[in-house]
Amino acid sequence: MNSGSCNGCDIEIIAALTPRYDAERFGIKLVGSPRHADVIAFTGPVTDDMADKVKRIYEQTPDPKVILVVGACGISGGVFHESYHLSGPIEKILPEAKCIYVPGCPPRPEAIIYGVVKAWEFLEGVEKK
Amino acid sequence: MKYEIPIGPLHPALKEPIMIKCTIEGERIVDVDVIASQNHRGVEWIGMNRNNPVQSIYLAERICGICNFCHPSCLVIAVEEITGIEVPERAQYIRVIQGELERIHSHLLWAGVAAHELGFDSLLHYVWMVREKVMDILELVNGNRVTKSIIMYGGVRRDIKDEHIPKLRKMVEYYREGFNKIAKLFLEDKTIKMRTRNIGILTKEDAMKLATAGPTTRASGVKKDVRQDMPYYAYPDFEVRAVTPDILTGETVGDTYDRIVVRLLEVKQSLEIIEKALDEMPSGDILSEPKIIKIINQVKKSEGEAIGRHEAPRGEDIHYVKLKEGFEYLYAWKVRAPTYINILSWRPMLLDMQIADIPIVAASIDPCLSCTNRVTIVKNGKEKIITGDELHKLSIQKTRRLLR
Numbered sequence: 001m002n003s004g005s006c007n008g009c010d011i012e013i014i015a016a017l018t019p020r021y022d023a024e025r026f027g028i029k030l031v032g033s034p035r036h037a038d039v040i041a042f043t044g045p046v047t048d049d050m051a052d053k054v055k056r057i058y059e060q061t062p063d064p065k066v067i068l069v070v071g072a073c074g075i076s077g078g079v080f081h082e083s084y085h086l087s088g089p090i091e092k093i094l095p096e097a098k099c100i101y102v103p104g105c106p107p108r109p110e111a112i113i114y115g116v117v118k119a120w121e122f123l124e125g126v127e128k129k
Numbered sequence: 130m131k132y133e134i135p136i137g138p139l140h141p142a143l144k145e146p147i148m149i150k151c152t153i154e155g156e157r158i159v160d161v162d163v164i165a166s167q168n169h170r171g172v173e174w175i176g177m178n179r180n181n182p183v184q185s186i187y188l189a190e191r192i193c194g195i196c197n198f199c200h201p202s203c204l205v206i207a208v209e210e211i212t213g214i215e216v217p218e219r220a221q222y223i224r225v226i227q228g229e230l231e232r233i234h235s236h237l238l239w240a241g242v243a244a245h246e247l248g249f250d251s252l253l254h255y256v257w258m259v260r261e262k263v264m265d266i267l268e269l270v271n272g273n274r275v276t277k278s279i280i281m282y283g284g285v286r287r288d289i290k291d292e293h294i295p296k297l298r299k300m301v302e303y304y305r306e307g308f309n310k311i312a313k314l315f316l317e318d319k320t321i322k323m324r325t326r327n328i329g330i331l332t333k334e335d336a337m338k339l340a341t342a343g344p345t346t347r348a349s350g351v352k353k354d355v356r357q358d359m360p361y362y363a364y365p366d367f368e369v370r371a372v373t374p375d376i377l378t379g380e381t382v383g384d385t386y387d388r389i390v391v392r393l394l395e396v397k398q399s400l401e402i403i404e405k406a407l408d409e410m411p412s413g414d415i416l417s418e419p420k421i422i423k424i425i426n427q428v429k430k431s432e433g434e435a436i437g438r439h440e441a442p443r444g445e446d447i448h449y450v451k452l453k454e455g456f457e458y459l460y461a462w463k464v465r466a467p468t469y470i471n472i473l474s475w476r477p478m479l480l481d482m483q484i485a486d487i488p489i490v491a492a493s494i495d496p497c498l499s500c501t502n503r504v505t506i507v508k509n510g511k512e513k514i515i516t517g518d519e520l521h522k523l524s525i526q527k528t529r530r531l532l533r
Contacts, residue, residue: 002139002146004168008194008275011238015264015274018241018257049167050146053139079191082179083171106194106275 005044008106009071013041016109028116034060039119045073045080046088054093066119067097070112072105098122131159136487149491156483161476176462182208182428183421185459190276192464195238198231199441201280203448206361206437208282211452212427217414220284221363226406227279229399234263235442236392239495240315243389246488247324252314259307266300269293282424284416294407301400308397315389325385329478329490332383341474342467343444344391345494347373349383355440367402385493430454443467443495468496
């Protein structure tokens, strides 16, 4: 989900899904709706307009869920910090959510896949308990 | 009976947040409205209030992650014009190569997205696999796959070394060989032809009236290209000509199919430019002033205004910059991204089309909303829409309260 990012991370997420990196061979699959997802990938610093949509997307996803924050913007606002039109970072909007951070501007596709693996490990741990 | 279908701001068919409101009658679209600003991050404000001019280059890069060379390039052209910073000739050539590499990667990216919008996912995967080759070259030359951070006032930050050149030539060869296959897949495939021929037509008159830019306008037969009309960098040496679809197909319709043709031909053109640039690249410095502090001081001392224009993959990108003596930041900075004007062409394109055509027609102008939404779009209806959103929010809250 793009919450006001510059597209840099989004194209790297798609690159991670396409044949060179082929995330699907690890069982990572893109779904069309947050209602079918276990992990939601967020990019961007969360603009004012998107803050309420971020919350709604998060609420639509069934439990247990993990947020994968891709890129530096989602961690601290990145180059856009201090801007007047940001409500982010994601931490501030969803304080109760479990976040896995993938730093970088933008991170490499390998790093994104690693982040999903981390999220999977977390979800498996939750399910065991 | 008329219905209103809102698409977006978050929708699997759209890669970025924007809202298209279509009024439909049966399957026919009778009215289209576009509501933007979900992606507004206040980039211009940051450039005018927080960043020094050198930091603003990297900020401009992050206006858009896909065309991350054209925005800093426009800013740099404008500031160089005001301050009179000289650019060595080798740097001009490297800038041309960078710009063309970006065009190749962006057009291939778009081709994949277009295939995806048509439901032809194996083609998306094929094109993106082919695209990885240019990403490798970008990584080799710039050190990063996406954001390049290569341009600087008075030149470029990294040289194209001798050992890079054979690899660049190999890439050009690779795409030359692969070009025919991609062109065949896109232009001769029956499904793609059915879904794109005579769909989303933008007539030449409409294209002129709406002042569209880039492949969108060239596909309608308007010969407009900044590289041809007002060459910058080393482009005067290359004699770039605007690409129109009649070169390949013999006629100009202005539909989605023509926009695919133009983009494919532009990839071919970019390969030629890169090859010629590698042949003719002079030796010498790549930066006229390596000390950044000196550049910052020079920018601070300058006064004036200028416009930087660059032919981005999506069309003409314009930055207006004003500097004031003794002022630490850019005194004024206005960005006009190509999608900002191209987006208006959605209305003439979508009218009388079917709902199922919305994704491919919307994608056919290659919208880059993170570029566009830095500009605050003030619309008469905006206030009403916000209220609608708030009402919706309130209603959700009330439902939740009642459920408790």
